[in-house]
Structure formats: structure tokens, C-alpha cells
Amino acid sequence: MSGPVLGTRPRLAREVAAGLLRASGVRVAEGDLPDGELLEVGGELACRISWAGPLGLAVGSEADVQAACGVMHVHGRRYGAPTPLRVDFASVAAGVLAATGALAALRARRAGTAYREVGVSVAQAALLGLAQYLAAATAPDREGAEPAGTGGPPFRAADGVWFELEALAADGWLRFWSELGVDRRVVGRAWLPFQARYGTAACPLPEELFAAARAVGHRRLARIAAECGVELTVAAARPGVLGGMPWRLRAGGAAGSGGAAGAASSPSAPPTRGPLDGVTVVEIARRVQGPLAGRVLALLGATVVRVEPPGGDPLRGVPPMTADGGAAGGGASGGVVHGAAAVSARFAALNRGKGVLEADLRDAEGRSAVRELVRGADVLLHSLAPAKVAGLGLDAGTVAALRPGLVYAQASGGGPGLSTDYPVQAHSGLAALLAPDGLPPRPTLLTVCDVLGGLVCAAGAVAALEARERTGRAQHVESSLLSAARLLCGAAGDPGAPDGGAEVCTDLGVLARDPRVAAAFEFGADGCAFVRAPWEFGT
Known part of the structure; x- marks a missing residue:
């Protein structure tokens, strides 16, 4: 669970993780490791955060990780050369993932499993953040994978x-x-x-x-x-709000059969799928934020079923394509298996391992099929527009009657006119922080708010599951792209040049096949690279 001893320890990642855990009601003690950071969580779990984890990369700083793991490469596409991202994106992502893994392990312990430690690294967090770009760069048909041409808005x-x-x-x-x-x-x-x-x-x-x-x-x-x-x-000239809790969690009514509090007194062996084994998630989301949240929950062992329109999500057909969609199959009556068909590599990176239910939410039959799916779920995760939710019968009050004890996880942009990443970067002031010296507010075209928004949404959902186990009450959790942007604004700072001898990645396809990062990837039958779960759980 450790990487090379280089530079400073990833203190920012530890601070982010500790803050999120404490705000979730968990007792945390902080300590140091020779090659990383240590959190003692709830008095029963060790959470270890390092720069490289099981990877063989010589990284010892945020700048090293950005260079070696392709963040500078992807961010620099608009500038024509690898360029440092002037915010500690990888460290913040690692902190969120560390808190997510710890909360999932605590919930599993409460339910009777034997987890004693969880490890995550900043490098693995960076690679997960680039998952869709890495899949595109390793697809057999690389049309549009590494685009040429600088510039762009604002x-x-x-x-x-x-x-x-x-x-x-x-x-x-x-x-x-x-x-x-x-x-x-x-x-x-x-x-x-x-x-x-x-x-x-x-x-x-x-x-x-x-x-x-x-x-x-x-x-x-x-x-x-x-x-x-x-x-x-x-575009705001400077950030208005820095940091803060990136999700809002509140209790609902009494829990149903899936949310009873009270753990078994003697832990058993950990489930084979991960700490969320046995949890069922219904996901209704498009683009990046919501699907990435569902992917994180699936990587933790949950069974995730996506609701897609008849014929499937249109983003399935965006090149480059891979023959390995990795769908888990239908999760309910009427479910559809898409795994055998060619699918967008980027889409697969965010949705691999999920089941699919095709349903038209505009008609009564489709809405009925989704409601039936929700009756057997533990989590409903959606990024539907607030104005449409009630009309679809998917508002918190209505689904609470369908499934007492449900965790209701709602992801949004964060306000009117803030439905997507780049406007959120502009509005929040993040674009002003990211702009190179002497240039106007300029968002990164690396989707940092979508990625961190997805990680935050997943963390909030796991925090809600843990709270449900602890209190016996249903939970409602809300997160947004704007809250993710504010979390990044609180971690602004020029990472500078790599200082641990890290090589600067200039080709994601080469990076994915580097033996030093083999532990971070699994490959489809056609060679398309998919990022593995970034945690190591120990008993």
C-alpha cells in the first residue's frame, strides 16, 4: 500500500478526507506514515493515503502526479503542450476517495464484515479522474481520441x-x-x-x-x-466561496428492511465484491457527474442499474469505440444487456459493470418500470432537473413511500444556468484561479468539476448509507458541480514543476501500458484500458 518515499507527504489529501469524515459524524485521529498519511477512523479502521500506492511511479508531490499520470497532458491540450493545472486536483480527489472508502468500510463493519484498513493513493485518484480519456486513447479505433488544435472559450x-x-x-x-x-x-x-x-x-x-x-x-x-x-x-474575477462541505445530508423517515441499524456483533469475512456488496443502486443520469458516481459505487461492490431511454443512451455511439462495454446485464424485468455491442470507449469507462433498464420516463409504462426497480433498491442516484423530478414521480417524498429507508442521492449543477462543467468553473471563480498568469479567467477543458462532482456525489451516497446503518433512518443527500468547484477553489495553488524526478506523460496510450502502473488498469478484449478501483481494503 505504499509508494516511493519522496518529497512531502500528501497532507492536503489527508486534510480533505479528515474534514469530510468529521462532517459525516465520524471520529478521526490524524497521524504520519514514513511514506504517506494515516487516519484512524472511528477508532476501528486505519485509512492510509500515499502518493503512489501500489504503483511503481516515482512521485512525491502534486506536480509529480499531474506530470506522470497525464493530468498536465490533458489539461495542456488547449495550450499545445503539457501544462500544470493550477489547483491540487489529484490531491483533493484522493481525499474524497479516501473518505469514501473509509465510510464504505465502516458501513460494512457495522453490517458484520471484517475490514480493518483501507488505502488509496493520489496517483490512483488522478488516473480515475482521467478514466474516459484513458479509455479513448487505448480504443482500437482512436478516431478523436487525441484531438489537435489549441484555443477555445471563454x-x-x-x-x-x-x-x-x-x-x-x-x-x-x-x-x-x-x-x-x-x-x-x-x-x-x-x-x-x-x-x-x-x-x-x-x-x-x-x-x-x-x-x-x-x-x-x-x-x-x-x-x-x-x-x-x-x-x-x-466569468467571476475571483472565487466567492472557498471549500466547505460538498454535500448536504439530512435524515428522512424511518428505515425499511434495507436500512435497519444495528450491526452484527462478530465480523465475518469481507464480501467478495467489496464493502458495498449487497447494496443496489438505481442510477438515472447522463454525461459524466452522475455516471461516474455510479461507477464509483460499483467499484465498491454495489449492484448498479442504469435507467436509459429506449434504444440506449445516445452517448453510447460517440467514437472512439470499444467492443468491451462491460455491461452487467439487466437489473430488473425488461432489463437490456448492451455488453456484447460496440460502445463508446468514454461511455464504457464511466458505465462498465452496470446493468441497464431501458424505460421511457415520458410515458406511464416507463415510469412504472422505474418505480418497480426503485422498490428493490437501497439508493436512487439521479441528476434530473429539479423542475422535472416531481412530474416523473421521482421526488424524495414519492419514492420514500415506494421504498422506506431509501437513500435519495441527488446530483445537480448547483443553480440556474449551471448545468454543466465549464459554466460552473466560470461562475465559481475556479476559471480565474486556473488561468495562466496574465490571461483572463479560463476554465480547464479537463472536466474537473464533473469528475470531482461525481466523486463527491458517490461519497455523499456512501455517507448516507453509513448514516442509515447507524441511525436506522432513511437519508437524503444533495451535491452539485458548484460544491465540487468550491472544494477545488479551497485547494488552489500552482503545483509548479515536477520535483521528484517524474516523467511528463505526453501519450495516454503509452501511459496505460507502462508496467509501473499495471496495478491501476484492467484491459478489455480489444485492449481498451479501464481504471480499476483505487482502494486497497485489508482485514
């Missing part, structure tokens, strides 16, 4: 205001730029890189778009955006 208005745009549909994008006088052919050519930027971390756009924005004041631009169904977010 845009600058005539009055000097910097802003981000979000358009989730091509017609809104076309209407907005057409209103500004940009040729339709230019707008159409820009749509593909703009739409793909969440998966590629690159967004080279024609200069005509930036010039058109510079000709109009931001108030008029905001009006046009609203009329076209496009979100315009002004």
Missing part, C-alpha cells in the same frame, strides 16, 4: 466581459451565432469541436466566433442567448 464581449457559452442542442447554437452575423457554414463547422470538448479536452473554434462576440456588449449577448435557449455565464 469569449470576450465588447465591454470587456469574459463569458462561457453552453448550448446542448445544435439549433440553439446556430440561432445564437446567426443572430451575431456569423456565416452558417462557419457556425456548423464549429459545432462538432464545441460539442465534443467534454470528451476531448480540446475546443479549437474559428476566429469568426470570437470576433462576433467582441462586437457586442454582454447585456445584449445575454438577451440573445436567452432567446435562443443558450446559457451565457459571466
Whole structure:
């Protein structure tokens, strides 16, 4: 569970983990290890945090990890060369994962298993954060895996205001730029890189778009955006809120049969799947945040069933493709197995190992199938818009009647107009912290808020499961992209150059096949690389 003894210990990761555990009501004592950090959790569990864990990388700082594990490479795509990410992303992610693993082990102990320690490393956290990029880089058909072209948003208005745009549909994008006088052919050519930027971390756009924005004041631009169904977010010059608890947990009614408190008095052998073995999760989510949260819960041993529209999630078909989707199969009557079909490598990285139920939430039959699935679940995890939840019959009150004792985990953007990563970076002030010296607020195209938002959502769900075991009451937990951004804002600082002799990764495909990181990956039949669970549990 330890890596090379280099540099300083990962204190920030320990501080993040300890803060989250204490806020979850768990007693924590902090200590030092020769090569890492130690948390004594609840007086019964040792949580060890190191830089490299079981990996053979010579890393001893945040900068080393960012360099060796590809964070600088992916973040630097918009700049044309590996570039340090000016926030301790990997260390914060490791702290969240350490708290998640410890809470899961505590819950398992309360239920009668024998976990005594859990280990996680900053390097493994970084690789998990890059899971979709790593899968794309190792897919047999690498179309779009390593995109070329620098630059990208934000845009600058005539009055000097910097802003981000979000358009989730091509017609809104076309209407907005057409209103500004940009040729339709230019707008159409820009749509593909703009739409793909969440998966590629690159967004080279024609200069005509930036010039058109510079000709109009931001108030008029905001009006046009609203009329076209496009979100315009002004970039904050500095963060408004730093750190804080990234999820809100509150108790619901009495627990049902799946949430009874009171652990067995004599621990047994740990379950084979992990500390969440026996937990069933229903996931209704798109894009990155919610699916990554479900993936983390699956890596901890939970059975996760995704609800997808008829025909499957459209993101299944986004190249590059892999033949190894890794679906676990249907989790309920009417479930669909997609594992045998080719699927997007990026999608597989976030959804491998999950079951699938295809259901149309717009009709009564589909909603009935989902409600039946929820009746047998321990957790409902969703990222549905708050305005739509009640109409679908999936609000907390309604599902509590379906499944007493349910953990209701809700992931969101964090506010009106904050539905996706880059606007959240701009609004929170994170983009201002990340911008290189002398440049305006500039989000990283590495989806740091989506990734950390997914990790935070999973941590909140596990904290809720542990609280349910402890109190015997159902739990409702809420997290958001904005809360994740604020957690990162509290850990801002230029990591500088690698100081432990770490090599700078410039090719994720080469990295995934480096024997030194073999413990972090498993490979599909066609060679596509998927990141393993980042924890080591011991008894």
C-alpha cells in the first residue's frame, strides 16, 4: 500500500478526507506514515493515503502526479503542450476517495464484515479522474481520441466581459451565432469541436466566433442567448466561496428492511465484491457527474442499474469505440444487456459493470418500470432537473413511500444556468484561479468539476448509507458541480514543476501500458484500458 518515499507527504489529501469524515459524524485521529498519511477512523479502521500506492511511479508531490499520470497532458491540450493545472486536483480527489472508502468500510463493519484498513493513493485518484480519456486513447479505433488544435472559450464581449457559452442542442447554437452575423457554414463547422470538448479536452473554434462576440456588449449577448435557449455565464474575477462541505445530508423517515441499524456483533469475512456488496443502486443520469458516481459505487461492490431511454443512451455511439462495454446485464424485468455491442470507449469507462433498464420516463409504462426497480433498491442516484423530478414521480417524498429507508442521492449543477462543467468553473471563480498568469479567467477543458462532482456525489451516497446503518433512518443527500468547484477553489495553488524526478506523460496510450502502473488498469478484449478501483481494503 505504499509508494516511493519522496518529497512531502500528501497532507492536503489527508486534510480533505479528515474534514469530510468529521462532517459525516465520524471520529478521526490524524497521524504520519514514513511514506504517506494515516487516519484512524472511528477508532476501528486505519485509512492510509500515499502518493503512489501500489504503483511503481516515482512521485512525491502534486506536480509529480499531474506530470506522470497525464493530468498536465490533458489539461495542456488547449495550450499545445503539457501544462500544470493550477489547483491540487489529484490531491483533493484522493481525499474524497479516501473518505469514501473509509465510510464504505465502516458501513460494512457495522453490517458484520471484517475490514480493518483501507488505502488509496493520489496517483490512483488522478488516473480515475482521467478514466474516459484513458479509455479513448487505448480504443482500437482512436478516431478523436487525441484531438489537435489549441484555443477555445471563454469569449470576450465588447465591454470587456469574459463569458462561457453552453448550448446542448445544435439549433440553439446556430440561432445564437446567426443572430451575431456569423456565416452558417462557419457556425456548423464549429459545432462538432464545441460539442465534443467534454470528451476531448480540446475546443479549437474559428476566429469568426470570437470576433462576433467582441462586437457586442454582454447585456445584449445575454438577451440573445436567452432567446435562443443558450446559457451565457459571466466569468467571476475571483472565487466567492472557498471549500466547505460538498454535500448536504439530512435524515428522512424511518428505515425499511434495507436500512435497519444495528450491526452484527462478530465480523465475518469481507464480501467478495467489496464493502458495498449487497447494496443496489438505481442510477438515472447522463454525461459524466452522475455516471461516474455510479461507477464509483460499483467499484465498491454495489449492484448498479442504469435507467436509459429506449434504444440506449445516445452517448453510447460517440467514437472512439470499444467492443468491451462491460455491461452487467439487466437489473430488473425488461432489463437490456448492451455488453456484447460496440460502445463508446468514454461511455464504457464511466458505465462498465452496470446493468441497464431501458424505460421511457415520458410515458406511464416507463415510469412504472422505474418505480418497480426503485422498490428493490437501497439508493436512487439521479441528476434530473429539479423542475422535472416531481412530474416523473421521482421526488424524495414519492419514492420514500415506494421504498422506506431509501437513500435519495441527488446530483445537480448547483443553480440556474449551471448545468454543466465549464459554466460552473466560470461562475465559481475556479476559471480565474486556473488561468495562466496574465490571461483572463479560463476554465480547464479537463472536466474537473464533473469528475470531482461525481466523486463527491458517490461519497455523499456512501455517507448516507453509513448514516442509515447507524441511525436506522432513511437519508437524503444533495451535491452539485458548484460544491465540487468550491472544494477545488479551497485547494488552489500552482503545483509548479515536477520535483521528484517524474516523467511528463505526453501519450495516454503509452501511459496505460507502462508496467509501473499495471496495478491501476484492467484491459478489455480489444485492449481498451479501464481504471480499476483505487482502494486497497485489508482485514
